[in-house]
Amino acid sequence: MRRSFGWFVLFALACAVRAQDAAPVPDTLQQRIAACTSCHGPHGEGGENGFNPRLAGKPAGYLVRQLQAFQKGLRHYEVMEYMVAPLDDVYLHEIADYFASQDVSYAMHPVPPMPPTATARGEQLVTKGDPAKGVPACMACHGPNLTGVQPDIPGLVGLPYDYISAQLGSWRTNTRSTTAPDCMATVVSRLTDADISAVAGWLAARPVPDGAHPEPAGSVKPPLRCGVLGDGT
Amino acid sequence: MSRLRLVIAFLFLAPCGSALARDPLTEGQYLTTAGDCASCHTARNGKPMAGGRVVPTPFGAIPSPNLTPDAETGLGTWTADDFYKALHEGISHDGTSLYPAFPFTSYTKVTRADSDAMFAYLKSLPAVRNPATPNTLRWPYRMRSLMASWRLMYFDEGEYQPDPKQSKAWNRGAYLVQGLGHCNECHANRNSFGAMATEPFLAGGLVPVQNWYAPDLSMGRDGGLAGWSEADVVALLKTGRSAKGTALGPMAEVVVKSTQHLTDDDLAAIAVYLKSLPPRPPVTQRGNAVDAATVAQAGQKVYAQHCAACHATDGRGKGAAYPALDANASVTEPTGINAIRTVLSGGFAPATAGNPRPYSMPPFSQVLSDEDAAAVVTYIRHAWSNRASSVSPADVRAYRSIPGAN
Structure with missing residues (x-):
């Protein structure tokens, strides 16, 4: 009995291997972009390590601009720069559209413990800004629900603390930039390290209801001139 | 009437040229693409051919110069003679020796007619002002005078000479591979002075600094492409993939920017030429780990x-x-x-x-x-x-x- 079971297992294994070898490769975009989904999730839910951001539901214009920024060296992360280097604009648009159209629940990420003063400062910067320092509220551009605005402004919710603070930090160290005038570079230049941590912590801790979507195009009027919004000189 | 004569003259002359029925600017653009000039002479976020991409070498970084016709910072004051001299001899407009990060060691094979066509094309581009940034070559490599002895030892000047015993396609393939394609600049090892091995030709090598291995291109016994057909070679160069492998790393960029744009005839010619590379001696591998x-x-x-x-x-x-x-x-x-x-x-x-x-x-x-x-x-x-x-x-x-x- 045990012996026949062993044979059965062997047979099953052999079948599994054969099936694996014989299975045709799905002709789907999701299959083609396995390199993207292995880190960002099959639907762009975001990775678990704190640095691979959620892509699902972000505006397509924003996503394509980021992919192009990795190609042009405006954003620096070697894995991503290598990944997008041999791709063209048509394919990048298709990939961006795929992630933009995904509608999956937001995951919560662990947030480092923050003193109440930092939480209050984070909330102030996100919701009201700091007019004395010339810092507009995050909500002024990224939408009242921080879910972004079509087609070019990303949502800030559902992102891990590490990712948000790393991005704000990279504007400061000139490893992330965008079309001039780079309004995010201006904003970040007016923040302290403690501000960056407070904003990242408050944003990462904010729960997001299902069905949260980017606001419609033209629904916000940015207080700064931003090249990415076609507001160049 | 004169136009008719021109057409008749063209009909007679056309079959003699290397590329048929392309106007000179289109021909120049095609040759510039075959030479993959843009890979080095267009910066990542820069204007086409305006230079500024830094070419890393084991001796330091060399920024590529501006090839647009800007008078002050580009080729604006160059003549077709100057351009040919740079391609053919590796000597710049101002008489200085160019560093072999610029593959004049291969481009020397390019014909004068093709050089003129490329130059005419470059002159037709919009002029972009983009001053050169200094190289970061370490001493002693930054002394250009050293190039005189380097050239004596490692540079064979001379246009491609067709081999009458070989077919027209073979000669076209050899011309493209040895000259504009400058394949051997990566697909061969370099010695400690940065000179590429030419014997055996295209036998594979480590791309310095970038750290990718450009494989042996012999399709013969024990060659890196043993078992490849000419159709596989054409497929890889045209689409980036073949039944035998996929272009990756620096070769992916070569395919995207250069080889996919070549005509089927030229790709077939390249394959004919590679097919004729000799078999290699059996590979002697590094010792395996004991376990x-x-x-x-x-x-x-x-x-x-x-x-x-x-x-x-x-x-x-x-x-x-x-x-x-x-x-x-x-x-x-x-x-x-x-x-x-x-x-x-x-x-x-x-x-x-x-x-x-x-x-x-x-x-x-x-x-x-x-x-x-x-x-x-x-x-x-x-x-x-x-x-x-x-x-x-x-x-x-x-x-x-x-x-x-x-």
């Missing part, structure tokens, strides 16, 4: 778990989507670098007109330990018909921090 067989066994488990779904248990890949690893030149090249880096970084096959929506491979750098990555690379280099040397966890560690070719 290579155990390592390969561990690697087989990693392969079954992470790789077999796409590359198949028998290593034959999955049709047009995923390349075969059995007899794949980038798997079996002498160093193991290409396989290690591909396991760590994954990546897309290049997007080309012939393969516009390429499949991709996930990066495994965050999934596999140095030991597991070394084991699986050792396994695929030993499995099936592959007989390449093992790699160690230390080899993997060395390439963890350099995923890209930039």
Whole structure:
């Protein structure tokens, strides 16, 4: 009995291997972009390590601009720069559209413990800004629900603390930039390290209801001139 | 009437030229593409041909100059003679010796007519002001006077001389491969003075600084492309992939920017020429680690778990989507670098007109330990018909921090 079971297992294994070898490769975009989904999730839910951001539901214009920024060296992360280097604009648009159209629940990420003063400062910067320092509220551009605005402004919710603070930090160290005038570079230049941590912590801790979507195009009027919004000189 | 005469003259002359019925500017653009000039002379976020991309060399970084017709910072004051002298002799407009990061060692084969066509095309581009930035060559390499002796030792000047015993296609292929294509600049080892080996020709080499191995291109016995057909060569150059392997790293860029735009006739000619490269002596591999067989066994488990779904248990890949690893030149090249880096970084096959929506491979750098990555690379280099040397966890560690070719 045990012996026949062993044979059965062997047979099953052999079948599994054969099936694996014989299975045709799905002709789907999701299959083609396995390199993207292995880190960002099959639907762009975001990775678990704190640095691979959620892509699902972000505006397509924003996503394509980021992919192009990795190609042009405006954003620096070697894995991503290598990944997008041999791709063209048509394919990048298709990939961006795929992630933009995904509608999956937001995951919560662990947030480092923050003193109440930092939480209050984070909330102030996100919701009201700091007019004395010339810092507009995050909500002024990224939408009242921080879910972004079509087609070019990303949502800030559902992102891990590490990712948000790393991005704000990279504007400061000139490893992330965008079309001039780079309004995010201006904003970040007016923040302290403690501000960056407070904003990242408050944003990462904010729960997001299902069905949260980017606001419609033209629904916000940015207080700064931003090249990415076609507001160049 | 004079127009009719012109047409008649053209009809008679056209078959003599290297490329038929293309106007001079289109011909110049085509040749510039065949020479892949833009790869070095267009910066990542820069204007076409305006220079500024930094070419890394073991001796320091050399920024590429501006090839647009700007009078002050580009080729504005150059003549066709100056341009030919730079291509043919490696001597600049101002009489200084150019460094061989600019492959005049290959471009010397380019004919005067082709040089003139390329120059006319470059002169037709919009002028962009983009002053040169200084190179960062270390002493003593920054002394240009050293180039005089380097040239004596390593530079054979001379246009391509057709071989009357060979076919027209072979000669066209040899002209493109040895000259504008400058294939041997990567597909050969370089000595400690940065000179490429020319004997044997196209026998493979490590691309300095970028750390990718450009495989041997012989299709003969024991060659890097043994078992490839001419159609496989054409497919790889035209679409970025073939039944035998996929272009990756620096070659993916060559395919995207240069070879996919070549005519079918020129690609076929290149394949005819490569087919004639001589067989190679049997490869003498680096010694295997003592426990290579155990390592390969561990690697087989990693392969079954992470790789077999796409590359198949028998290593034959999955049709047009995923390349075969059995007899794949980038798997079996002498160093193991290409396989290690591909396991760590994954990546897309290049997007080309012939393969516009390429499949991709996930990066495994965050999934596999140095030991597991070394084991699986050792396994695929030993499995099936592959007989390449093992790699160690230390080899993997060395390439963890350099995923890209930039």
